[in-house]
Structure formats: C-alpha cells, structure tokens
Amino acid sequence: MKKTLMILDGSWFVFRAYYGMPPLEDNEGRPVQAIFGFFRLLLVLLRQKADYFVIAWDSPAQTLRSAGDKEYKANRVKLPDEFKYQMWSIKELVWLCNIPFLEVPGYEADDIIGTLVKNEQSSTDAWELKIKVVSSDKDLKQLLKPGVLVWDDMKHEETNEELFRIKHWFGPLLIVDFLALVWDSADNIKWVAGIGKKWAEKLIQTYGSIEQIYENLDKITWSTKQKLIDGKEEAYRCKEMIALMEVPSCVNLDREQFTFNPDFDLMIKVLIDDWNFPKLQKAITELKNEYKWGTQLGLFG
16 A cells, blocks of 8 residues: 655645634733644644655745745735744644654745655655645646645645646646746736636647747737737746745655654643643544554555
8 A cells, every 4th residue: 555645835724724713812812813723724634644744834034036036925915923923833833743844944835845746756666655735826736747646625625637637638747837827916926918717728738838839929829929929028937936946955855754753642732731722632632542652543545
C-alpha cells in the first residue's frame, strides 16, 4: 500500500480560519477565533492519517517576488494586529505540539510546497508515495501529475491530473499560462486585458504555452491578436510571477522528518487548559485514540 504525504498551505488555512469564524475572545479580551478555527480544521485533516505531514508557511519577511516587483500584492489590505498576533500564536502552538512545519525567509508557502512535491516526484520510490496538497490556491494545480492531487478543503473539492484535463482540455503545467492570460487582481499583477477565461482556454488548447501562442499570432483573429500584442510584456511577466520558485534549503529534504508524531497530551494541555478551547477536547482525544505509540493505525485512501 502506498504511503502518504500531506502538505498543508498553512498561511491559507489561517486566513480561512480568521475570516470564516465568528469573533471569539479569551478571558483577557484578546481575539482568538483564528487560533481556535485553525486547530479545529487541522484536527479534521489529521483524521486522514497521512504517514507524513508538514505545514508550509509564507515568509513573514519580504519575499523575492515582492522585492522584484513593488506592485506585487501591494493592493492587499494591511493585516490587522489581531491577525498577526493570532498567526504568531498558531505558529508557536504548532511548534509546541511537535507538528512538522517549514518556513523559509524570502519564499511563499507555494514555493515550499512546489519544491517538496518535485523532490518526492524525482525520488527513486516516487511510485510508492501519494501526495496530497491542501490549498485553494489555483497556482498549485501546476503540480498535478500521477500520485499528486490538490484538495480544496473549503470547497470540499479534490483535483487530480485526470480531472484537471477533463475540465480544461490541457495539461496542469499550462495552468500558469492560462492564469497569465486571465489573472484576477488578487496579487496585483498586470495581465493581458480583454481575454476571458473561455477564449484563454481555447488559445491554450489550440497552441499551448504563452510562448507558442505568440509564435502563432498570424493564425489568431485580429481583435484577439491585437490584445495579445498590447499585453505581451504583461503576459510574460505574469507567467514569471506565477511560476513556482525552487527553495534551495528545501531541496532533498528527508521525508522522514515529516513523520506525524504529535504530543497529544501536550496538545490537550495547551489548547484546552492554557487556551481554554474545551470544544476541541473530543477531537483531540479521538485522534489520540487512533494512534498507538505515535504510529498510525491506518491510511487514508
């Protein structure tokens, strides 16, 4: 039976918990909804009993992308102090509970995830491992291939390479080119104006990558051709920004360091006793009972 590696986009998970939970305060009046929501969601994920588990965090410092383009994500609302406080607390609790995580200055969680997936896919026993990436980020679908799937926990939607091809009629690697044509404003990256999703899909299905599309401009209708010409610089720049970066310090990491072996008793102490989240007691106790001496009793399918 194949072993499993689950990689969680931790920063996305915290955002989901913070904005998806109603306001919640501790006894001292400090906001804690993101902390409670994060661990409630995390405990559900851990019931899937992956052999290996790791959380990837965004770098809190300036990333290489933002250093190279001052406009990158510059349109995003500044995060409130209460969010930053809860993010810091979550990271500390993850460390205390012995849950594997990775954070590398200058890189985003996506880059760490991409590097880990490529590492495993190039390993000699890649065929023995199933990788599950947990994130709603469209960029990460470029990683889809046999043995790799993306789970959008918020939408309860699982995508593998076959499902992706059925939906789009082109391969996962070309999602970067697709997004470069129709990119939304979330990351504040300029893209080719005036080309919708359906026409972008048709262009990629017909010609392939951005580079191949521009090599075949003479075969494209005049109005679309002009939009592509006007937006050529933006298209190439956008593709460059979307493409995942290799994180040198994460290359060739031993997956054994991601073996899931949390301290459940400590988890109960810090989350129930210290942080006063009694509603998590049942979930932690049930999860503890499913493990024996830190070893999984089963595997998810």
